[in-house]
Amino acid sequence: MAVRAEGTPCWADAMFPDLEAAKSFYGDVLGWTFGESAEEYGNYTQAYADGRAVAAVVPPMPGQEGPAAWCLYLASPDAAATAAKIRDNGGETLMDPMQVGEFGTMLLARDPAGVVFGVWQAGSHEGFEAHGVPGTFCWAEVFTREPGKSDAFFSAVFPYSMVKMEDEHVDFRLYNIGDETVMGRMRMGDDFPPEVPSHVNVYFTVADCDAAVAKATERGAVLRFGPMSMPFGRFAALTDPQGAAFSVIDVHTTEGEMPKMSPVS
Structure with a gap:
């Protein structure tokens, strides 16, 4: 799969206080199945539609408890450069660029109107593995x-x-x-x-x-x-x-x- 163009939606995840309840709900409604939770990454758990990765759910980290919400990630060839542009144009970075093993680099940001979104610089994880079928x-x-x-x-x-x-x-x-x-x-x-x-x-x-x-x-x-x-x-x-x-x-x-x-x- 080719790396997506800069600014293209490439991944979505959500933080849920009750991870098992979220898995049960979205499994029922969207037909998702779930992989093993990655303990080294805060029990980050990928969701699959027909065996292809389409999203992820994760419990809140200590100190990050808050309302559940979906976060959309936009593709970037250079997360650090995107973070600088975010700050230069009146936005703020809520989480500075952080490398996630070999998978890629992420950051979380907020625009001047309060819109929260993520940025993803792909490594081995290039993002959505399927489109156009139920659950994606x-x-x-x-x-x-x-x-x-x-x-x-x-x-x-x-x-x-x-x-x-x-x-x-x-x-x-x-x-x-x-x-x-x-x-x-x-x-x-x-x-x-x-x-x-x-x-x-x-x-x-x-x-x-x-x-x-x-x-x-x-x-x-x-x-x-x-x-x-x-x-x-x-x-x-x-x-x-x-x-x-x-x-x-x-x-x-x-x-x-x-x-x-x-x-x-």
Whole structure:
């Protein structure tokens, strides 16, 4: 597998106070199986879809306890150089570049609007091993209360160009690398409770959105939005039983025409 272009989403993981409960929930909802916990790396545990690595779960380290949340990692050829660009453009590094054995180098950061994300410089672990099948990462959107700050930051740190949706009621943009769209950005409006911070929302592919929602809510998840069919698929937003937000999408069930987009100068 070729190393991904700089700024491309390449991995996702989440910290859960109850690791076994998280494994049981996502195993049921997304069909994941799990590898052995790596004790030397804080019991980091990879999740697999059809035998291919697609995400990871980990318990909090002492002193790092907090709400469960998914973290999206963006590819970088040089994590130290990316960390410098993050700081130079008004962001902050929450965890400075740290080598993870032979697997690669990671860092955690926050943009000026409060969006937390990761950066991954691949070593032997190049990231997602599968796409486009149930249980795999499909899409991500930056949800931000200060879109101007987030747009300026991400396009300065990574080689993104932007296009915007031609809809006066929705402030939505796509982040592109060349001709490839890698991520979306949505302005958070009044429909988001004030206690919900700016964040990155990750989408996982499912074969049937409604069935996945039914299974998730049966297992204690809270349905936040949907299911709803759009031109890109039928999706729903959920919060898992430990409070981590995520979305599921069936990309084969579509409805309507794709929205018109125009370049951002």
